[in-house]
Amino acid sequence: MSRLPVKKTYKLFIGGAFPRSESGRTYDAEGQNVARASRKDVRDAVRVARDAHSGWAAATAYNRGQVLYRVAEMVEARAAEFAELSSGRDEVERSIDRIVWYAGWADKLPQVLGGSNPVAGPYFNFTVPEPTGVVAVLAPDEPPLLGLVTRLLPPLVGGNAVVAVASETRPLAAIELAEALATSDVPGGVVNLLTGQHAELAPVLAAHMDVNAIDLCGADGDGPELERIAADNVKRVVHGRADVQSPWEIASFLELKTVWHPMGQ
Amino acid sequence: MSELERKQDGAPVPADWTYASAPESRDIVQIAERYGHFVGGEWLEPTETYETIAPRDEEPLAAVGQGTEADVGKAAAAARAAYADGWSSLPGSERAKYLFRIARLLQERAREFAVLESLNGGKPIKESRDVDVPLAAAHFFYYAGWADKLEYAFPNRRPRPVGVAGQIIPWNFPLLMLAWKVAPALACGNTVVLKPAETTPLSALLFADVLRQAELPPGVVNIVTGDGRTGAAIVESEDVDKIAFTGSTEVGKEIQRRLAGTGKRLTLELGGKAANIVFDDAALDQAVEGIVNGIYFNQGHVCCAGSRLFVQESIYEPLVAKLERRLSTLRVGDPLDKNTDVGAINSAAQLEKIRELVASGVEEGAQIYQPPCVLPEKGYWFVPTVFTNVAQSYRIAQEEIFGPVLSVLTFRTPEEALEKANNTPYGLSAGVWTEKGSRILWMAQRLRAGVVWANTYNRFDPSSPFGGYKESGFGREGGLHGLGPYLEFDE
Secondary structure (H helix, E strand, O other), X not given: XXXXXXXXXXXXXXXXXXXXXXXOOEEEEOOEEEEOOOHHHHHHHHHHHHHHHHHHHHOOHHHHHHHHXXXXXXXXXXXXXXXXXXXXXXXXXXXXXXXXXXXXXXXXXXXXXXXXXOOOOOEEEEEEEEEOOEEEXXXXXXXXXXXXHHXXXXXXXXXXXXXXEOOOOOOHHHHHHHHHHHOOOOOOOOEEEEOOOHHHXXXXXXXXXXXXXXXXXXXXXXXXXXXXXHHHHXXXXXXXXXXXXXXXXXXXXXXXXXXXXXXXX | OOHHHHHHHHOOOOOOOOOOOOEOOHHHOOOOOEOOEXXXXXXXXXXXXXXXXXXXXXXXXXXXXXXXXXXXXXXXXXXXXXXXXXXXXXXXXXXXXXXXXXXXXXXHOHHHHHHHHHHHHOOOHHHHHHHHHHHHHHXXXXXXXXXXXXXXXXXXXXXXXXXXXXXXXXXXXXXXXXXXXXXXXXXXXXXXXXXXXXXOOHHXXXXXXXXXXXXXXXXXXXXXXXXXXXHHHHHHOOOOOEEEEEOOHHHHHHHHHHHOOOOOEXXXXXXXXXXXXXXXXXXXXXXXXXXXXXXXXXXXXXXXXXXXXXXXXXXXXXXXXXXXXXXXXXXXXXXXXXXXXXXXXXXXXXXXXXXXXXXXXXXXXXXXXXOOOOOOXXXXXXXXXXXXXXXXXXXHHHOOOOOOEEEEEEEOOHHHHHXXXXXXXXXXXXXXXXXXHHHHHHHHHHOOOOEEEEOOOOOOOOOOOEOOOHHHEEOOEOOHHHOHHHEEOOO
């Protein structure tokens, strides 16, 4: 007699937990029932992201690097599952290597992006990069795993908290990634992953006054309208590409702070 | 009593201790009766003009053009042609030499610019002479040096210019903001359509003469004067690839909305409501000077002005007493007088805005202090003002006043100071005064602001990036980081 497998319920990932949508809704994607997040779920996710941001931003760069490296370990351990939910083994391996590549940037950014400035007069002056705060990410449909990893890691390694909306048509890899994140050491709330309808969720994120930046990579025809409403609180708008790897991708989600102090006796 | 003191004791005390006036001569600068737009290296006759005045006495200075859509179109086309016609492909070392020439000419003609700036804008000659003009020249000198070194600033990224930059600048530092915008744009190989502020067009128009002397190729920098309608035409122009705007948060948001979906690049340097935080171990007299510099510099027409003063409770009374005493020694008056500390308010509209917000402060229950002060009868003036007994919720603690008005609030712990300081949609700048080094770094790390001045305030340098967090805008001006907004990269 063959054994009946235990099937997975596909839920949201908010504040380190896996709740259903508060609306109780699901939709069909990739042959599964997937949680269909509501506007309230978006607001809840932004709130926990804001709470989680300060701790993540204050963590040492070394610590952030190790935590993200641990994510790569967790994805590697589930490589077979990810291969089934993406285009295959190659995409998974590239995703893992990309996570490792970004993890290594955590403690190198300030030296590449900042430094001391040779100002006139008896002053010492230096510039340091800092996270912009809470970042919204609209993940692309393709590639389902690598696309999300590509857009998620740059804000994350810089110390931001993220609310990401998974691909509407290919969300399963994102949910699997949430499970890998939950079993790594990323503090709850630093990454929040929502599944549901872009048309419903994206405008809420674009208009949200406590979101500092939005990555429109996965926006379709509504990109210009999202960009327009993002101006309400002068959001940093990023048009990210689905497959790119560069420290300047991280810089898009960073602020530069310059500090002055007089020199004297 | 020493002999000297005995002598002084018996000496007659002058009845009037006010300074004898020390006016700077305005004859050094020639102002034409009428100006057109500077387009393609020539003066374009405007279809419509308005009068620009001296805010110190409302004297009409010149008729200047109100740029129309057609004027902007011609300027953008001239910029596009100059871009394609050689400027963008000119070796960086040659571009650099034009910028060095401009820097040198600004130094040569510094007094002329300083007088014009004070006359048209109302700022004290002391400031235009010692701050605005030398810093403007320094910016050109600094960015001149970058023009042939861009590959070293951005290794492996193959930097290339964006194209035509539309630059819209404010009235508080007209020439300096021109320099902040034009210098990096040209260094990176872009051409420019610049609109100076409606109320302060004259230094930009004199700058056109510097460009002529520097023999800058025609069309590389075009200057169109006018009000917000002219600015809107620049934002909408199809020939413009990038917008750089410095001004109010309200207008900045509108520009961001209008550019949505166009693919045009954008940088914004917007408003602020900076916290200047004084701890009980600070050197109080130095702090008082820093507070005064922070809010009364340039009549408080400064986006990074330290307009919210947070004082630790234990030193509140002595600090406010020192501050009020210091206020009574500020000399308010003729911008062209070399003794003047606080000049004229830039415009009638700005004066009205300041008055309205100050009235709201009184209405909401704050305590107002203004030193005795005789103001000229003509022109736009506002007495340096301190509000105490201010609650966080008052409009004077929330909204940018952009005038010589300080709101004083208190705190007990560093955490409380931080919480209150960051409780604003703005994030341009902040000040911290304490003798404790570890606390400076602790505060500096947590203040959500693009510039933090510790034991100093309102310092600027071409090599130092400047720009805001949150609703104070995005992008940086100054330093290596100021090049990025004017470059495209291969990656």
